[in-house]
Amino acid sequence: MATMVRAGAVARSLPRAASRRRRRLNPNYLFLLPATAFVLLMAVYPLAFNVSMSFRDVDAGALIRGDAEFVGIDNYRKVFGGTAIWQAAGVSAVYTAVSVILILVVGFLLAMLFRKRFPGSGTIRALLLLAWILPSVVSGNIFRWMLDGDAGIVNFVLRTLGYPENIYWLTNESTAIVGVILATVWSGAPFAMILIIAGLLAIPDSVYESAAVAGASAWQTTRYITIPMLRPVLLTAAILSLIYTFKTFDTIYIMTKGGPGGSTAVLPIFAYQQAFQFFRFGEGAVATTLLLVIPLVMATVYFILSRRDQEATA
Amino acid sequence: MTLVEKVPGEVTAASSMAARVIPAVRKLARSPLLLTIVSVVVAVVYLFPVYWMIATSLKTSASLFRYPPQLLPDPLYLGAYIEVVFNSPSTVRALGNSAVIAIGTMTLTLLLAAPAAYALARLRLRYTAWIVLLMLVAQMLPTVNISLPLFAIFSQLSLVNTYVGLILANTGLTIPLAIVILRPYFLTVPEALVDAALLDGCNRWTAFTRVVLPTTRTGLISAGTIVFFTAWGEFVFALSLATREEMQPVSVTLSRYIGDFGTQWNNLMAISTVLALPIILAFIALQRFVVGGLTGEVDK
Secondary structure, three states: OHHHHHHHHHHHHOOHHHHHHHHHHOOOHHHHHHHHHHHHHHHHHHHHHHHHHOOEEOOHHHHHHOOOEEOOOHHHHHHHHOOHHHHHHHHHHHHHHHHHHHHHHHHHHHHHHHOOOOOOHHHHHHHHHHHHHOOHHHHHHHHHHHOOOOOOHHHHHHHHOOOOOOOOHHHOOOOHHHHHHHHHHHHHHHHHHHHHHHHHHOOOHHHHHHHHHOOOOHHHHHHHHHHHHHHHHHHHHHHHHHHHHHOOOHHHHHHOOOOOOOOOOOHHHHHHHHHHHOOOHHHHHHHHHHHHHHHHHHHHHHHHHHHHHHHHHO | OHHHHHHHHOOOOHHHHHHHHHHHHHHHHHOHHHHHHHHHHHHHHHOHHHHHHHHHHOOOHHHHOOOOOOOOOOOOOOHHHHHHHHOOHHHHHHHHHHHHHHHHHHHHHHHHHHHHHHHHHOOOOOOHHHHHHHHHHHHOOOHHHHHHHHHHHHHHHOOOOOHHHHHHHHHHHHHHHHHHHHHHHHHOOOHHHHHHHHHOOOOHHHHHHHHHHHHOHHHHHHHHHHHHHHHHOOOHHHHHHOOOHHHOOHHHHHHHHOOOOOOOHHHHHHHHHHHHHHHHHHHHHOHHHHHHHHHOOOOO
């Protein structure tokens, strides 16, 4: 390590060209180079391309020829001048906030139940992850079927419990969002559960023992010991769920295509529709550029927090 | 059991009975048997949607709309599978497309991600923190953000509607995922092992391929499986970059069974089951690897 530091200092003191050659000569970078170049080319370059598209008039022909005209902020003016983007932003906010809160609550409850070891606990825990690992196309379609107005099992259960009529969940503007949130929470909660179980197991038994000695009830123990000690884990779970929920496209596209009346059209759906249904690639690019800023901020926060966490535990 | 035996025998004051009953109830609530039962019930209820998919796929069109709904398909009917899979060359082709895309993505991802994850874990290089940050952020990007510009870029390169295009697009997002999964596994490889290999005449690369990779087989299986799952069920790239039906994977073609005037639910659930089955089976068979990879719990 010391020689590395010294070599670095030497390299820095050399003229520029020499230090660049030195770096090129380190063959260990060859391990890293292909993957990094690939990700830059396939993920970062498209993002830059996207920003450039958002300032151009891109129709289907210009898209293939690659000669779209520069139009300044025209696309931004059109998109932000309309009402659809604001509706989409609102739907995204409600959908993300409600889903994340429910994912954390359900994940926490599942974690409290499944943290104890009993015969088969590992298998059951892993099986629950199936909900998370199932392709969204599949889970979206299952929930479409379960929430079907005429023959769906959800309505059957509600009718059995005494609700007088069938609810047309996904074709009704006020209930469609409930349906997509339900599907989102179902697949997201097991992942939160796994994170929270790891957090629960990290709490030392001695803490619980002293709480028991002090005569704390189960509720008091949960409220004043478990939840505060879980804070860093809950924060990680919240930020990760936030990022993954915010970008949800497939579950919603499969279940409602953003309808009815745009009531489930979150920002990713809005961007997709602009580009691939109306062939307004410039305007779609505006929406995805906006879509980028929010996860970037969240990812940065997550990175800073997790680094601080690592330093604290190291 | 203890509850039933003890309580009737007690004829003393009610307070003393309560004093005996309450701890007994508490003890029962904490007993592993009850915990097991409650957990199993919760898990069964939670996974009911998966069961309902399979059950629906085995029903006749008539019994789909039976009221009350049949919990067990009766008669057990394989017609939906025959119709949407065996008698449907387009589904067979779509399954082939899914397999090509998933296997291609998995192979390319592992080839590129394994050396990179090793370098990020073990080789002391500059900018490591920045590259880790790049991978974390790239993994979290909304797919729509990439698929829209990629459609424009691929249109100019004639890569729309090609396997190469779809595999490249998927790999761009699965490399970061695989690196994040693999890095902890490489951290568990003792440095002395590599040093010994270097003394024995290996160079950095052969030490990696001959010594490091074989000891991290678990991690490679784990990352490979998760990448395969991701690419097999991938929807957004497939929807936007495979506009011709011949190129579309099952995740896209199954929407054909969603009609404007009513959906054939047994057919849709049959094709969904076909799409989910490889994942369910691989997940059960490789559970240990997958869960370890997802949670970062690395056991050596």
